[in-house]
Amino acid sequence: MFDNFPLWPTAASSHAVTEDWVYIFLVVLSAVMSLLIFLTIVVFGMKYRRRHGREAQQIEGSTILEVAWTVAPLGVFLGIFAWGAVLYFDERTPPAGAAEIYVVGKQWMWKLQHMEGVREINQLHIPVDRDIKLIMTSQDVIHSFFIPEFRVKQDVLPGRYTTLWFHATKPGIYHLFCAQFCGTQHSGMIGEVVVMNASEYQAWLTGGAPVGSLAQDGQTMFLQLGCQTCHRFDVQGRGPNLVGIFGKPVQLEDGRVVTADENYIRQHILTPGRTIVSGFRNIMPSWQGQITEEQLNSLVAYIKSLNPPPAGAAGVPNP
Amino acid sequence: MATTAVSAESKNYLNAEYGIRSWLLTTDHKRIAILYLISITLMFFIGGYFALLIRLELLTPAGDLLTADMYNKAFSMHGQIMVFFFLVPSIPAVLGNFLIPMMVGAKDLAFPRINLLSWYVYIGGAAMYIWCVITGGVDTGWTFYTPYSSLFSNTHVVEACLAIFFAGFSSILTGLNFVVTVHRMRAPGMTWTRLPLFVWSHYATSIVMLLGTPVIAITLVLVILERTLNLGIFDPSRGGDPVLFQHLFWFYSHPAVYIMILPSMGVISEIVPCFSRKRVFGYTFVAMASIAIAVIGFLVWAHHMFVAGISLYSALVFSFLSYLVAVPSAIKVFNWTATMYKGSVSFSTPMLYAMGFIGLFTMGGLTGLFLACLGVDVHVHDTYFVIAHFHYIMVGGAVLGYLGGIHLWWPKISGRLYPEAWGRLAAIIVFIGFNLTFFPQFILGYLGMPRRYWDYSHMPEWQALNVLSTAGASILAVGYLLPLAYLLWSLRYGKIAGDNPWMATGLEWKTSSPPPTFNFEQTPEVTWEAYEYEKMPLPEEVTLER
Amino acid sequence: MSDSPAIGETPLAIEHEARPELRHHFSDEQQQRNAASLGMWLFLGTEVMFFGGMFCGYLVYRRIYFPEFAVSSRSLDLVVGTLNTAVLICSSLTVAMSVRAAQTGNRKLQVPLLLATIFFGLVFLGVKGYEWNNKYKEHHIPTFDFSARDLMEKAGDRHVLGLDRISDSGQLQAREAEVQRHSQVFFSLYFALTGMHALHMVVGVGIFSVITWMAWKGAFTPEYHTPLEIAGLYWHFVDIVWIYLFPLLYLIDRRPGA
CATH class of the missing domain: 1.10.760.10 (Cytochrome c-like domain)
Incomplete structure (x- = not known):
């Protein structure tokens, strides 16, 4: 039923799972808080609706309440901040021994170079259960390398390298997008990430014409x-x-x-x-x-x- | 009542002078506010037209209605017009201009001629922008990111930058006028703690306008120089740095969000006490929250750049500060809600907008927590989640506040009442249309739909949500057109309003409707606190029928 | 506000006749003066932010391309820069004296002092024009046949740029092309900064022409000389911007023996 009405993207990397938990927490928090505010407004509106013979009761404020609703959100916010920061640190620190793939973005395609020498355009083949680190640069304007199913994204800048890493956990074919507006065919700068089992990946690597690394x-x-x-x-x-x-x-x-x-x-x-x-x-x-x-x-x-x-x-x- | 209204009408700012010159050369802040009202309404509908094109294009996955270039121009011009030519001037230049002198008990703003100049500068900018639209438009997105804008785009970037430079200069002049007026022009007895919260929020807004706008001005000038004279300040191939542009751009453009939302918060702080017949809950906290937002708002700009290649540690600092700036907004929401407690609530049109504002702004603010959260932002950055979030703040917040304010003060501005039943209907249509348009975009964003995509034919699964969004947009359009129709209608056929139809506190209600040219027959002396609703009688219940 | 409550009761026409310089919406001169001066200070605050953006850019790039910025900075004409600094300081002095003359009601002195200010302002612009003309002759205007060749002639400069340690001719050419690119960033910023400053000077001369005319008409009295005062504030600000520009552009990389 959800084929045409998806509500949740596939989670196919180690980041995706941890990130989804923060997201779920935030969704629940937001839903509870929004409902609380909506309900309070509606209840106050109904209960204290203007009637003859009942006057508004003047209340100037309450310092205790003010302090409470300053400190309580602040505490919750700091908790979310810390949780998000831990995640970000992990996402921004590639583990030692990660396999490296070079990426060049240009208007409007992705060019990828594997260490084994294989080159691809708009397609990235990677093995499952392997730390992959991308070393990326752009030939012209700013692009952004985005794989929603992995919950990772990094701008790709001209004139310098930026890096991105992930650990795919499920074989499959996923989306690859450019997320930073880069000109006419920005929405055409898409591709796919093919996650394969180790053996399939080896076969794919050796399947093409022999190339140097x-x-x-x-x-x-x-x-x-x-x-x-x-x-x-x-x-x-x-x-x-x-x-x-x-x-x-x-x-x-x-x-x-x-x-x-x-x-x-x-x-x-x-x-x-x-x-x-x-x-x-x-x-x-x-x-x-x-x-x-x-x-x-x-x-x-x-x-x-x-x-x-x-x-x-x-x-x-x-x- | 009727006789006083008629006699008041015999001399007010609208009929004091006649002829086109009396408008184009006026220094009366109220007439200038009307000039602004007309011009920003025009710009709003031009911007809205582009929004309509965007939503129609996204109805189907294939890029079939517009070409890719036309689509890119449509969203760029939608953003630039709505931000720089509608939202930034909306409440300050129309309602602020009209009301601040009256609220502080002054005859005019401190510099009436500079006020008129600011309108001419705005018109100059708007005319230049429209010329840019007619001659082919601009396709950089509203953010003008380099090196795309400086080297690669073949569209009219220079004209657009120049037009926005003018609009920015106009908002500097407005902000300057407000700050000086609040400091120097208050009537005897109008102490800082007796100022309406509308004035406090405009004071905070003006500070942001004064300190932020010059930075975007020089940034846009540098982009212009880079395009015309080939300077290499943001161009990596000549040793420049494109990320420097992003820092300079967001140094203004994040605080600019507060330029748009703070005045709206001021409007809500007037509406809620008035229609609850209560003093505002926690006056000092609401006022100080405005100032806190303006100050901390300057320290959070790089949260737009978490995936732009900034250092890990600076990202931490900016994420932390972004959570701090959320606290004063939360304080305001709680205080407005508490103001209704044990009040005497009437669901009049402005109150419906205010209640809509509180709810939608809460959702906009809470989804801001997602974006300030480093780990989550990496995924949702530059997707429709961001689009939905800032439309909840900008439309659900700023525009709803603007519409609520227009309805609240319409009797003061025009001297007439709008038809209440139509007003309520329009408010409900806007609320429903808005949610239907933008709520699906949160889901689309989490699914990974990047913003500024013209064609999603490889991702047909996104269509259902996009169809919902487009359907909502058409409902929203009706909600915007309705007030335009019945407010114009009321100018001629509306009931005479009387001086204070809502029985509201505030000096602007103590003069006639429409007010005389110099606002007050006598300079008022203020001996009372703001929002003393216990001393005001209840208004005559406005009937649903005309 | 400390104003007399009677003001509002005075019919506006009479108010105006009695005190022509008092605009209708102010209750007294004190209020009008305070408003004008606060307005000017706030405007100068926005100007600080405006120039601040460019100063920031200059400092960032100076750090990145230090050798090229040092050599380019030293190529600027110190004599002309110093002369202009002196001229501007003199003009600020005459402005301050003219405000003082207005305060003491000395009408005879006002006009000559203001004319001197305009004169100094025009001298500054003239000297600036002369300097820019020299830049044009030296091929130092970015994109107009820009050439940094003359920056790579002196032995000291060649050392700073690292050119003296390159023996291979191809490598030398590559490094020279780089110097050309980076010194162009310096001159881009030089023209952006001094150009914006000169634009402010032109506006200042325009404002002071009007002020001089008003002074000649006898508009300023010890009680009322707000326009002169706030125009003076603007002039001092433009002067101060130059006081920052001069060391940052001309002096920063000059030391004995370098």
């Missing part, structure tokens, strides 16, 4: 662009040795210490002059406008893969 693509790029002439792996070259730098703190020439995360690597490739590593000269060329977002992603994936142990791929189960 994303990190291998990145390695090819790395060699093509001649990065290895400075960033050598055997001895210290003119640029830093990149093995194992991902996620580690970097001492910059201007005294700052930053963490070499995805955004740092991305920024450094595009505008190296702004983050010169201490002890090195400002000789690296800027690749701004020279390489596409997808190529940039593969380079980032490659540099991350130099970290022992390499970042997980979706085909490998959770550690």
Whole structure:
């Protein structure tokens, strides 16, 4: 019966279940409070309806009541705040060992790059019961990656990475939307998320034409662009040795210490002059406008893969 | 009674002077209020027309009635017109303009010529916006997010920004006038604690107008410069930051929500005591709640950006502050409800609107808790849940308060009574139509329907709820057109109202209806508290028949 | 409000004849003056918010693109900036003196002082025009053939920009293009800020022309000179905005030896 009149979206991720409980609590609270206010108004209206011979009784107010209905909602609100904040922390902190997938949004499609090298457009195939982390950027305007059945959403910005993670719990096909208005075909920037059993996923991965992994693509790029002439792996070259730098703190020439995360690597490739590593000269060329977002992603994936142990791929189960 | 009404009519602000010049060059706050009433009503129906197009398009899943671009323009222009050209000026520029000088016992606002200037600036903005609509419109959504608005949109963004800049300047001038009037123009004996709550809420609104509007003005100027001169302030490809735009935009546009709702709360604070024949419950708390909303309202803007890529910890702070700002609103709702307790309640038209307001505003406020809740907002952000939430505040709150206020003070403004039975009917139609339009959108939002979607043919399961919503919108349209018809009708055929048909307290009821040009024959001296309903006789029961 | 209750009983026409400067809706001059001055202060509050948005943007980007902002800031003409600061401070002084002259009822002094204010205002705008013309010649107006080449000539500047540590010519070109982009953000903000300020100056000169005319007509007395007073407030505010702009744009990155 509810096929044409759905009231509740499927809950298909670990977030979805916890988030639904807060939502249910809030719905019950709102329903009770709204009914209470509606009923009080109607009852007062009926009971104290204007009649001849009965005058209004003047009451100026009551400080006790005022304090009560200031403090009581505040207490409830703070409870909801804390509950929501815990959830948000969880949603915004990807667990270690999550499989990574790169996402590029553009007017009006989603381009996805798996670590195994498979590329998709407007379709995301993932295995069930696996932590998945998306590393996302946009080629033009702001988009927003939204999977209602997973209860997750994150804006996708031009010029930097944002991340999103989830843990699908049910195989199936779910909606993928762009939630931030991005131009004419905004409502056409949709797709589907296909959650599969591990074995099916493996079959899907190997089903297409054989391709190199994303990190291998990145390695090819790395060699093509001649990065290895400075960033050598055997001895210290003119640029830093990149093995194992991902996620580690970097001492910059201007005294700052930053963490070499995805955004740092991305920024450094595009505008190296702004983050010169201490002890090195400002000789690296800027690749701004020279390489596409997808190529940039593969380079980032490659540099991350130099970290022992390499970042997980979706085909490998959770550690 | 009848004779005094006739003699009062012999000299009032409406018949003091004749001719078009006497209106276009007037500095009388009451005439300027009428000018505003006419212009914002026009803008309301233009904005409403776009709303109708949106609802008709969404009747079927496929994008069949409009093209994608036309649909994008329709919702953008609906939002921009309704927010900047209707809701922001609605109650302050019409009812506030008309009533604040009278309520504080002054002959006019502090700066009558600036008041007229503000109307001309508004008209300049509105004319420019209409020109923008005619020459092709704008498709950025009402939020103008960069870099879409600054680099990618091919529509008339510059004209729209400029028009809104003008409208903003007009609201700065209005706010300035109100603050100075409340500080400097009060009649002898009119102390701060004797001010009607309508004045308190406008005082709070004006502070928000003064401090928030300049920020959106400069933000829009920067967008214009970015589009015309290729500056790179918000453009990531030239080193700018699009999220900076969002911060600047919401620094005004969140407080702007309070510009729209606070005056409406002021209206409700007048209606409920009047039709319950009681002093308002907890005067000080209601007044201070207005100020608290205005102040805390400035500190919550980034709750529109929880998924925009801001840091975890700033999101925590903004979520926390958003819960704080909900408390004063809750205090107000409880106080209004308590005011009815042991009163002598009459279900007249304004009271029906007020009761509708309290209920719908409560629902709007409670669904705000969902959005302030970080974990839940991640899911419902930018979906129809948000649309439903803010329409419960903006329509269920601000518009219902506006309609209630227009009905309450119509006898004062026009000197005539509107037909009561039609008034009640319209109030009930608006209430039903509104709920049918917007309640289904909460469910749609939780299902995941993103806002600003032109076509949902891949999600046909959303159609039933959308059909309900469109059906409700057509009922709502009737509810809006009815008052327009019978209020115009009453101008000629309505019963003569008399000075104080509701037997309400407040200085505006102590002068004749319509009031004389300088409001009072003598400057009043106030020796009483606000809302002393125990000293007022009951009004003659207004009959249902004309 | 401390006003005499008798006012309301006076027919309005008589009220007006007796005190022509008192507008009909005020009960006395005190009230009118207080209202006008509070109104002006509030308006200046909105102006602070207006410029505040741009100052915020300037400070944020200065932090992000520090080297380019430092070099661009140093390329501004310090002599011209200092001259303009002095001119504006003088104009504020003449405004303050003209208000004082009105308070003491010295009509002879008012008009020359006000004319001096307008003169200083026009000098400021003239100097600003001269400076902008130089910017045009230097190709420092964004998007009009903008070039940051001259910012990359001095050894000190090249060091700050990191250009002296690049040997490869291709890499040098890339970095130079970046400097070009980022210094353009500085000059965008420079023109937005000084342009908005100059616009306020133009409005100020217009207001003071009317005020001077009123003073010449003898409109201001020790009892009534509100228009002069609030116009003065506006002028001082525009002056103060420049007092913030001057160090933020011209001085902030100059230190001995740099």
